[in-house]
Amino acid sequence: MSAKHFINDPTHLVNTALSSIPLTNPAVACDLENKIIYRKPGHAPQVSIISGGGSGHEPSFASFVGHGLLSGAVAGTIFASPSAEQVRRCILHRVEKDKGVLVVVMNYTGDVLNFGMAVEKARASGLEVDMVVVGDDAGVGRAKGGKVGRRGIAGTVLVQKVAGALAAKGASLKQVSDTAQLTANNLVSIGSSLSHVHVPGRNVAETGDDELKESEVEIGMGIHNEPGSERKTTDLPGLVKTMLSHCLDASDKDRNFLQISPNDEVVLLVNNLGGVSVLELGGITNEVVGQLAKDWNIKPVRVLAGTFMTSLNGLGFSISLLKVTDTELGAGNSMLELLAAPAEASGWSAAVTSETWQKGETSTKQVDHAVADEVQPSNLRLDPGLAKSVLTTGLNRLIAAEPDITNYDTIVGDGDCGIGLKRGAEAILKMLDKTKETDDVVIFLQNIIQVVEVTMDGTSGAIYAIFLNALAHGLRQNSPSSPQPVTPATWGKALESSLQSLSKYTPAQPGDRTLIDALDPFVKTLSKSGDIESSARAAEDGAKGTKGMKASLGRTVYVGGEGWQEVPDPGAHGLAELLLGLSEGLRK
Template sequence: MLKQLYGEHFSIDFCKTSLSDPLDTFQIKYQLSLHSINQEKMVKNFDVDTPVLTSLQGFALSNPQLTLIKSDKVIFREPKKSNVALIAGGGAGHEPAHAGFIGKGALTGAVSGEIFASPSTKQILNGVKVLSSGSKGVLLIAKNYTGDVLHFGLAGERARALGIDTEVVVIGDDVAVGRSKGGLVGRRAIAGTVFVHKIVGAFVEYYKHDLKSAATLAKAVNDNLVTIGSSLDHAKVPDQDFKSTLKDNEMEIGMGIHNEPGVKILSPVPHTKNMLKDELLPKLLNPNDKDRAFVQFDEKDEVVLLVNNLGGVSNLILSAIAKTTTELLKAEYGIVPVRVYQGTLMTALNGEGFSVTLLNVTKADKATASSLGFKSIVELLDANTDAPAWPVKKYTTNAPAYDASLVKDDKDNVQPAGIFDFDHFSRFLKSGVEKIIEAEPLITKLDTQVGDGDCGTTLVAGGNGVINNLSKVPKSSLSEALHTISNLIETYQGGTSGGIFSIFISGLSEGIIINSSKGSPVDGTVFGKALVHALSTLYKYTRARPGDSTIIDALEPFVKEFAKSNDLHKAVEAASQGAKLTGSFEAKYGRASYVGDSSEIPDPGAIGLVEFLKGVESSF
């Protein structure tokens, strides 16, 4: 009958396994090579208006203990003044993360970007402002993706500038890419992130420790996490054309949660038990795989297991995978997990796959338990929580009263420092932006070769955003002017470059405050020291350095030369030479790092920075 139904494309050789094992249904449609194998896939999605905001509103309706700030896509519970507040977040599309982990003994709040896109610094900072008023500090938990790191980092910097005690911890638990490929960027953050939410949330809820202790625990948990994913297909993003590179008889190992490609394609799709045994568990546990042995697992170490649904696996199959994984851990590695969690926790929309996470509790305990005063991380995992996405829930009923005035746009009270000539300053800015606009076609052309083609227009948007809002820039001090410009860049430029410039300029503002005497004008020496401080601030949130073919190749030479000589012409020349060198080596960061060979194309961002600096130079 199957031969009649599917014709010559059906092969009986694909049906040797028995359906008595439910795991076989995980790959049965991939064992049948249907007539559509060489045809473009049909993608169907339910259309929903403004899906991210509508989803958050629906989540708040079904969880009335939570409050939603629609304008910033911030959702939160009432904080406690005796507790540290935990705020996580990132792009939408990973539901129930992050909002689903808000609750007593877990997160205090979450901030959502659009699908697979980081929330803005302004969104995050507004969340910090709201929750800091009722807590004794704020811990921002960011996933290790460029946009998240930059925007959460900048929000942390701005919060501290406003006197809010804030720490930022970056999570990365994926082992798929390995050290050789991802060593500069670090591990991606995937499902293991939710363990950090729950463990640190219980710690600050029931042990009342300070912000530094919470950050220490978060880092210790992250250092002892390993995760790897697998998927039968890529996620289907609403309102986007979908063309998967995977054939019907293929699957990927190590696929990310934003449709990033995996590290290995398997064909034909193996039995799930064999795939776990031969592919996934060795990448988590093989001590001889130096590229991926991020965590050592010794005999008698207590281990916690999470089998996470990426969104498109049935509950029946996921439970079967959890059981099979537990059996293989004992049979192949002598590991009997002290806790087993399974469910839909960190998704990739409707990704047709799952991930496996292991947490070495023993080693995390040794790093923190005795010094921080709790018995074991297992105790924190078991602690009561009413977070909707965690298996142990205790719902409250009434959301606390909320004062909408808390999120009204207010003037940040940045310390005034550095007398300056606003008219000259405005002329420099206008000249620099004019030069960027003139160079936009070249920058865009370069970016179409090594990136996604938007670098030129993004830089122009940021520049125009500043120039068109110069009336909002304070004239009283350079520190206040730079702080406002940092906000404008973040608002109008966006993206990774917007985050980079915003952090740098925010650091420059702080550098002026640190190095200026009260009531004194800003001279070359003060500005040079402020530039060095700004670069140091930026380096906290990016590992890019000269030689990595990024904007840093132009920025650092400029900063160092100006700090040394106070000579703008020499500094611009140093930046220009650095930018030219980016055309002689391959990119290691950003989208350009994914192309086959970018070594003959200068970095568009570095070229854009130099053009701006040349414009400033010409106005002197």
Template sequence: MSAIQSKHFLNKPEDLVSDSLEGLCALNPVLTLDRQNKIVHIAKHDRSKVALICGGGSGHEPAHAGFVGKGILTAAVCGNVFASPSASQVRRGIDLVQNEKGTVIIVKNYTGDILNFGLAKEQYAALHPEQADRVKFVIVGDDVAVGRTQGYIVGRRGLAGTVLVYKIAGALAQRGASLDEVHDIAQWASSRVATIGVGLEHCHVPGTAPSVTHLSVSEIEIGMGIHNESGNKRVSPVPLLSELIPQLLELLTSTEDPERSFVDFKGKGKDKVVLLMNNLGGVSELELAGVLSETKKQLGARGISIERILSGSFMTSLNMPGFSITLLLLPSESSEPSFDLVLSLLDDTTEAPGWKWSSGRPIKPLQLTAVAVAASKSVKGASITASNPELFIQSIKKACEALIKEEPEITRMDSVAGDGDCGLTLKAGAQGVLNKIGDGSISGKDVIGSVIAVSQVAEEAMGGTSGALYSIFFSALAQGLSSSASSNSATTTHQVWSEALKSALAKLYTYTRARPPSRTLVDPLAAFAEAFSPDSSAQAVRAAATAAQKTQDLEAKAGRSAYVEGDRLKEQKVPDPGAWGVKTILENLNIA
């Protein structure tokens, strides 16, 4: 079992929360910090308006303190990681935001938060009887993973949907609404949000002993909480998003499941929602946008109209590799609060740094850019045939298959000597070439067109530095072959290949500073081109293999390895991954 990521950047674990809050206040100078009580609040808040206080355990950043700012919250009271603040901390927070209209406290449905914030409210009322009716309480429980039977006593957990309650109530307070109006709309929003989370693994709490995974490499967990609580269902193997998202949306929108029909969705195309896609802490922006795309597609398939989308980190669980989906069911046109009011409150600007950008417009079908017409696959007027067309194609297939098989080893090398993607990049190129063979774009009867097709694959399927180098080399190789074809050479020969390879290498040198020995793919490529002769290609292959092997002893002068600690490369004796890829191709290729 592999270990959960348990390394952190900090001074002392016990100071992490306070240090983090100081950093937040440095980011937003309108905020100030009561460090002793871990309270972030607006330094000069407008005391003619209702104040909003939230809080709970830390580790969910930007919740809670990241939403303090004009237009959302007035103060946030923070506990230690995953631990509720004390009642005395909360009571101090109420004192700090005292105002003419009153205060609304919004907490997630967790026992510690409810008890400590509730106790503070009652203690404050006892100490200030005249203020007793001017502090109101809202509890948000939006988790749909916990069914009614299981959660009969404790209720649903509060998750990322709580943030939408903050925003709607905070925006209304900013407009000058009364205490009852702000409290009522917070209660309404709380009753209309539904959230479900899913994770690949739990998170690690700073200052605790390293832990090991409780999920296998092929499992995910649906219904995970934000304090490392286990979910209600494990799924294996890890499903495609097109399979996972419908399961999650069914839990959110079901109108027939007596355990989980928490929000009154109507179905039949009548529902309009706000979609909040929340990163639980450890998901890349690349993946999260893919999750968002699939969720949008699946909501559309259910006839649910998305009026607004918010995406990013709103309520995390430290470094948990997972996400949650929240739906806020909007009111019908004739309901109270009105449809237009709720959307306008969400759209109102705020100075809170944790709030993410939104377009402020309904979501329309995606308009894809028209596909460009493909470039001609061959050079006009030039044609040359392989000396053995069938062997030519078979050897290209063999080289591609060898490259795909070698991907794990090349990836391992690149994890030490580069950024870890070389194996996958070469595999993508090899698969792209096989696809071109399948559709007839690569043929032994049109060598020039085939080489151009390989160049296009390198450009489009591989990308990056190696893709550009391969594409330039093969484009130049096609030019060299074209010169031979123009000289009335109807078929490829060793002489034709020799001249074309050398001219291609010369053109490549105009675009890269790498020269052998450089610990790059240029080393074996140059060795092959220079040793290739009309008499023998086997000698050139051996020269390329030797050059690739020698890269393990070279100091990196160019390419990915130039940024890696030199001693580490020497100790591990790792050849250059790109050079190894060239070696793999050439050892399986017969171009004559």
């Protein structure tokens, strides 16, 4: 790998790169504090398309902001997801939201959780927001991918282009979301590289067995240096043959994610991972098109070749195949027509018009943050004194359980679960003492959510925040037309819907040794019985049942030592303690 860079400070690199984008397209602006590129106001109302991810994949996604493509893009640091707060601010403050917002994100845990948390936060505030997760990579098969599923790579840009073009035509949020999902469902991609890449600002490790040898190529390498499926010594024809086989061989049950026949219309995208010369990419494209025709009897109806999604200066390329499918939206709205529609973004092939340059002096979007952040009231009522008392009992029980939770997490994880839960619980207790009482259930819950989002980090913090935001959304959906006391039945319906929403962002299910082993039985028991005491006991039983359970998700998967068989999952145990405390508080 090359470790030489013109800009070695990664923070300065990301900030200056983002700052450069409005210099090449005056229709967009940069919110540098939150690393957001967004369209300036003044265009026709439409569904807003938001995407993003770690920096280092340019021109994805910041340079795809513009007419006919994205409305906003949120950037993280190099190869790291942006925070949920960055995404939330983009949704609420930087894009038009009157016709709804669609978030398109690649299937990486950090991206799905943080973008998902922001989506649920926006929904809880009453906005119409959908999210499509793109997983198009065939480089890792079903057996190795497991519950995480396929990674998102360069085929994602085709989903964004189709969705952006349809939104620009004035389609509804449902139409745009459904078409984006249809496009994602008909994509398959695979990448290969001759070398790993070096991230500016990081130390260069000694070259070892992990680095590719001079003559080796890694097939299926991810866009963050993640390992692929195999390494081999081969020439370009042999490499392309293997890559196309992984995408198209119907007999390969582990990798065949999409059935494509010679009768199907196919769009081919050959993507430069950043370090391949334009000359060489032309030769690669010619080889791919030739083999598709010769070995698979496939003649693409559209061929796109260029730099769309990189891995810094990655010395590699990826192949994406999109099976053209009927959008059922009538004339002018086929996948091919949407892909061919004009897009005015500096990272896409269409040029910026003179008219847009002349409009470049228009002001950036001004927002009254207090108004934008205001939570709409609901008609669900509770006894604020009782709610505070019950919650205080539950939180104190959770705080008292911290030493046990920390001990369990020291054995099966990195030891921070108990401290994180305690920090969140103590912060909520402080909020309860300082915040003005409210009998509105949704506003009461939103006060808790704001504390959780700020004080609890990591995967568990994101899961709690997503679940609570979805719970607020579920309660709002079940709010009566006039003020009424909240009932166990209403809680049950809202909890079930929030559990279902959580499943969009994490594959965790009962039996995976996570906090879901306590949460799922609590929700389902409460929904059936309306009795919190029996529901809390069900959560306790679920947490105890994780003893001896082999983990399928989380850091426990990688723990190689002994002792995990004798302790429960710390997250499940902590949640059960909280729920038992709530039950105890109600009995007082």
